[in-house]
Amino acid sequence: MSGAPTKTARAIAAAVQTGELSAESSIEQALEAIARRGGLGAFLRVDRDRALAAARAQDRGRAAGRDPGPLGGVPLAIKDNLCTRGLATSCGSRILEGWVPPYDATAVERLAAAGAIVVGKTNCDEFGMGSSNENSAFGPVAHPEDPERVPGGSSGGSAAAVAAGLVPLALGSDTGGSVRQPASFCGIVGLKPTYGRVSRWGLVAFASSLDQVGPLARDVRDAALALELMAGPDGRDATAAAVPVPRGLAALEGDPRGLRIGFLRDLSEREGTEPAVRAGVRSAAEALAAGGAAVEETTLELAEYALPVYALLATAEASSNLARYDGVRFGRRTEGGAGPRGMMEATRGAGFGPEVKRRIMLGTFALSAGYHDAYYGRALRARARLAAELDAQLARYDALLLPTSPGVAFRRGERAGDPLAMYLSDVFTVVASLGGHPAISLPAPRAAGALPVGVQLIGPRFGEPLLLRAALALEERGFAAAGVA
Amino acid sequence: MEPVRAVIGLEVHARLRTRTKLFCRCVAGPGGAPNSRTCPVCLGLPGALPAANREAVRLAVRLAEALGAEIHPVSTWARKNYFYPDLPKGYQISQFDRPLATGGRVRIEPPGAAPRWIGIERIHLEEDAGKSLHEGFGDDHSGIDLNRCGVPLVEIVGAPGLASPDEAFLYLERLRSILRATGVSDAEMEDGDLRCDVNVSVHGDGEPWGARVELKNLNSFRGVRRALQHEIARQAAARRAGSATVPETRLWDDARGETRPLRAKEEAHDYRYFPEPDLPALALDDALIAAARAGMPELPHARRDRFAAALGLPEADAHRLTVEPTVADYFEQVAQAAGDPRAAANWVLTELLGLLRERGLPIGESPVAAADLAELIQLAGSGAISGKTAKDLLARVAAGEGRPAAIVEADGLSRLDDAAAIESACRAVLDAHPGEAAGYRGGKAGLLAFFVGQVMRRTGGRADPGRVHDTLRRLLG
Ligand SMILES: [Zn+2]
Numbered sequence: 001m002s003g004a005p006t007k008t009a010r011a012i013a014a015a016v017q018t019g020e021l022s023a024e025s026s027i028e029q030a031l032e033a034i035a036r037r038g039g040l041g042a043f044l045r046v047d048r049d050r051a052l053a054a055a056r057a058q059d060r061g062r063a064a065g066r067d068p069g070p071l072g073g074v075p076l077a078i079k080d081n082l083c084t085r086g087l088a089t090s091c092g093s094r095i096l097e098g099w100v101p102p103y104d105a106t107a108v109e110r111l112a113a114a115g116a117i118v119v120g121k122t123n124c125d126e127f128g129m130g131s132s133n134e135n136s137a138f139g140p141v142a143h144p145e146d147p148e149r150v151p152g153g154s155s156g157g158s159a160a161a162v163a164a165g166l167v168p169l170a171l172g173s174d175t176g177g178s179v180r181q182p183a184s185f186c187g188i189v190g191l192k193p194t195y196g197r198v199s200r201w202g203l204v205a206f207a208s209s210l211d212q213v214g215p216l217a218r219d220v221r222d223a224a225l226a227l228e229l230m231a232g233p234d235g236r237d238a239t240a241a242a243v244p245v246p247r248g249l250a251a252l253e254g255d256p257r258g259l260r261i262g263f264l265r266d267l268s269e270r271e272g273t274e275p276a277v278r279a280g281v282r283s284a285a286e287a288l289a290a291g292g293a294a295v296e297e298t299t300l301e302l303a304e305y306a307l308p309v310y311a312l313l314a315t316a317e318a319s320s321n322l323a324r325y326d327g328v329r330f331g332r333r334t335e336g337g338a339g340p341r342g343m344m345e346a347t348r349g350a351g352f353g354p355e356v357k358r359r360i361m362l363g364t365f366a367l368s369a370g371y372h373d374a375y376y377g378r379a380l381r382a383r384a385r386l387a388a389e390l391d392a393q394l395a396r397y398d399a400l401l402l403p404t405s406p407g408v409a410f411r412r413g414e415r416a417g418d419p420l421a422m423y424l425s426d427v428f429t430v431v432a433s434l435g436g437h438p439a440i441s442l443p444a445p446r447a448a449g450a451l452p453v454g455v456q457l458i459g460p461r462f463g464e465p466l467l468l469r470a471a472l473a474l475e476e477r478g479f480a481a482a483g484v485a
Numbered sequence: 486m487e488p489v490r491a492v493i494g495l496e497v498h499a500r501l502r503t504r505t506k507l508f509c510r511c512v513a514g515p516g517g518a519p520n521s522r523t524c525p526v527c528l529g530l531p532g533a534l535p536a537a538n539r540e541a542v543r544l545a546v547r548l549a550e551a552l553g554a555e556i557h558p559v560s561t562w563a564r565k566n567y568f569y570p571d572l573p574k575g576y577q578i579s580q581f582d583r584p585l586a587t588g589g590r591v592r593i594e595p596p597g598a599a600p601r602w603i604g605i606e607r608i609h610l611e612e613d614a615g616k617s618l619h620e621g622f623g624d625d626h627s628g629i630d631l632n633r634c635g636v637p638l639v640e641i642v643g644a645p646g647l648a649s650p651d652e653a654f655l656y657l658e659r660l661r662s663i664l665r666a667t668g669v670s671d672a673e674m675e676d677g678d679l680r681c682d683v684n685v686s687v688h689g690d691g692e693p694w695g696a697r698v699e700l701k702n703l704n705s706f707r708g709v710r711r712a713l714q715h716e717i718a719r720q721a722a723a724r725r726a727g728s729a730t731v732p733e734t735r736l737w738d739d740a741r742g743e744t745r746p747l748r749a750k751e752e753a754h755d756y757r758y759f760p761e762p763d764l765p766a767l768a769l770d771d772a773l774i775a776a777a778r779a780g781m782p783e784l785p786h787a788r789r790d791r792f793a794a795a796l797g798l799p800e801a802d803a804h805r806l807t808v809e810p811t812v813a814d815y816f817e818q819v820a821q822a823a824g825d826p827r828a829a830a831n832w833v834l835t836e837l838l839g840l841l842r843e844r845g846l847p848i849g850e851s852p853v854a855a856a857d858l859a860e861l862i863q864l865a866g867s868g869a870i871s872g873k874t875a876k877d878l879l880a881r882v883a884a885g886e887g888r889p890a891a892i893v894e895a896d897g898l899s900r901l902d903d904a905a906a907i908e909s910a911c912r913a914v915l916d917a918h919p920g921e922a923a924g925y926r927g928g929k930a931g932l933l934a935f936f937v938g939q940v941m942r943r944t945g946g947r948a949d950p951g952r953v954h955d956t957l958r959r960l961l962g
Contacts, residue, residue: 209762323575367757
């Protein structure tokens with residue numbers, strides 16, 4: 001753990017607003033911290049010159065009377081699968097190495113419009129496929145508290161950057177848990193919004209029906225503020241819902257009284273959940289009940305199907321989404337073989353890592369003639385039933401409580417040869433992904449020297465205010481990142 | 486020889502007449518420097534997403550309405566996956582298990598037989614792919630033009646209900662008329678607005694259908710007819726020889742006039758369709774359906790019937806006039822203004838279309854306005870000018886010399902009705918050709934036509950040939 005308390009994005013923005021802190025020195029501090037902790041491998045690219053130029057422009061604007069914005073001067077890190085105009089975006093893959101997008105992702109654009117300053121792109125599992133950040137073509141990310149361990153994934157670089165205090169806020173993407181699980185491993189807050197809440201324009205697709213952009217932050221209110229600023233309809237993404245964005249999320253109060261919490265105890269304590277995780281989630285149930293919430297134990301019958309359903313749907317969509325990396329128009333081309341087909345095969349063979357290839361093959365198989373209905377078709381029907389069960393439970397409860405991951409951060413290499421064990425670590429996060437429901441991971445209180453444990457809350461679709469209220473109630477009861485000020 | 490029956494089904498792709506592409510705002514029409522009409526969406530750049538074009542949906546619904554198809558209030562988009570250099574995303578956004586519309590029909594009228602309705606199986610929207618260019622890039626390179634990528638298409642899958650190559654031709658011709666009349670597509674085959682794949686099988690009377698062969702690379706209606714004639718003959722010959730036709734895809738070679746099988750590798754496609762996760766289901770609202778139905782024109786087959794029944798035109802003329810909706814429109818204006826539909830049909834079909842063909846002009850650019858042709862028909866019909874004068878007059882109107890009545894007035898072209906003037910012209914001709922006159926009187930009756938011609942020339946074509954004929958006979962008798 002780093003010594004000095006780390007400022008929240010809100011605290012930085014407030015200081016910049018009053019002139020107590022210049023945007024330039026805020027960015028300089030972040031750049032210094034990033035350089036100092038270069039060994040983490042959290043950043044793939046630091047956009048030093050443009051970030052400083054943007055900060056200086058903001059300072060000049062402020063001097064001329066312009067409002068720096070609700071995130072003015074806040075250093076922001078962006079997962080490398082979110083497009084940044086003029087700044088290379090590789091998705092942690094060789095096949096996109098050096099590709100410079102001509103546009104910003106909507107989420108990036110909106111946070112920048114609110115004053116946030118992009119300081120760089122963070123490492124991630126290739127195309128978001130992984131739970132440990134070991135699948136990046138550009139090297140692993142170290143856990144900020146134990147360099148031998150993984151930070152989680154796929155948004156591992158973003159989580160490590162926030163946890164190590166390099167930036168107060170980072171964007172990740174969550175397909176089956178890729179924001180929540182690394183937040184859990186690193187002891188910070190990770191929010192996956194409702195599917196459709198945040199535009200996916202500029203988010204390089206892994207599994208389009210599951211992908212959502214989400215913030216990683218050191219407290220719930222920073223995550224809430226980032227969500228509010230980047231959410232809302234977008235003409236460039238037809239799946240961005242025309243649902244009004246709730247305002248004042250960062251000003252919510254965490255009063256647990258009147259909250260109805262469904263504790264998925266059986267699911268939480270299934271075989272494979274580590275004792276520290278069981279204890280963490282149980283203490284969350286107790287804390288909420290003690291604060292006045294109505295906490296009930298309940299079940300999710302179809303949760304046991306969530307992993308295979310997720311594996312089929314996510315890989316099927318990925319097999320199609322990743323077809324465009326063929327060396328014809330962008331990214332790295334590898335010559336070889338006869339004709340255009342030979343070039344495409346050589347490019348894909350050399351450009352994709354083994355996990356990406358495995359998933360493309362699984363997905364292609366799940367969609368192929370003769371197997372389509374048995375695999376993809378059934379998975380689609382099962383997903384609809386699981387979503388309906390979640391909706392029914394979330395009509396009864398304001399939020400469901402369960403762990404984020406069955407375990408704490410594991411050692412690098414420990415599961416590298418066992419993809420199945422790696423997939424199993426997504427068992428608690430894929431539930432909300434399949435349902436399209438918003439979910440948040442919060443750090444449970446821990447003893448000195450213990451690794452972080454995340455607890456997860458799932459809320460009703462487009463019910464982020466309720467979800468965040470429950471999260472704040474927990475945060476106020478000690479479910480908070482260490483050393484936040 | 487045992488009779489062989491053919492079963493033919495056509496799949497037609499028509500480019501919708503929209504200003505922009507199906508999922509982005511790039512210009513959709515033909516033309517433009519290669520790759521100039523592209524953006525992150527149609528280039529399939531990472532992170533770019535599609536947004537459906539409402540006008541394309543409206544046009545497809547309009548076509549479905551015109552064909553009497555069942556329009557589905559909710560349909561879905563699907564991805565059709567395959568690798569090809571000119572397919573940037575590695576998939577085409579199309580519709581699969583829930584198309585925009587199902588059913589519908591197209592009427593054809595085979596000459597000498599009763600009109601037949603040909604069923605439509607489905608109508609759906611999809612985006613076009615780009616073009617690979619193989620010339621001018623050396624032996625080991627190809628160029629790719631993605632201007633066409635994402636252009637909106639409507640696919641009309643016909644039922645296997647056509648029995649001959651001629652019927653296939655009539656079906657295509659009628660479908661094109663409908664596409665144009667409704668404003669859904671320009672349907673120019675040369676511009677690639679209209680593309681057609683053909684399925685064909687043969688079987689003996691009372692036998693189950695034979696193996697289905699798909700023909701590709703058909704670039705004109707005539708090409709479709711020729712390819713079918715050839716393929717049916719090939720399958721019939723194989724059948725007589727006792728060898729089985731295998732289900733396969735064959736490529737039509739228009740220059741050689743033959744079909745050849747595609748290599749198995751080119752053919753083996755498993756498109757792995759699945760619902761397009763980037764687009765919500767396509768739900769048609771009332772406003773869109775109302776807009777699609779608004780101003781629906783009389784359909785070509787109904788117009789054909791009306792031209793025959795109400796205007797009293799011969800079936801063949803009614804048919805020819807309704808192949809091109811713009812020709813039918815022009816004809817109707819002429820017929821109405823002239824008050825003589827039969828004369829209008831004759832003038833439009835023979836004289837005017839002939840003149841346009843010679844000059845390579847579409848009827849929309851006719852140098853003779855419908856009102857002028859009507860005026861000319863009235864002048865001829867009333868006997869004010871002779872038939873010969875009328876034809877010359879058409880050429881002069883086309884040359885921009887003025888309106889028909891004004892030219893007649895200015896040049897004194899009205900018909901020579903004065904008996905004395907005709908007689909004096911006849912006498913002058915006979916006086917000038919005493920030898921021929923003697924020959925006629927000596928029994929060479931054929932010389933009369935010579936004299937008629939000479940008199941017509943002398944009168945500038947204004948005399949009535951019948952009266953000249955009568956007068957000459959009297960003078961020579
Ligand atoms: Zn475009």
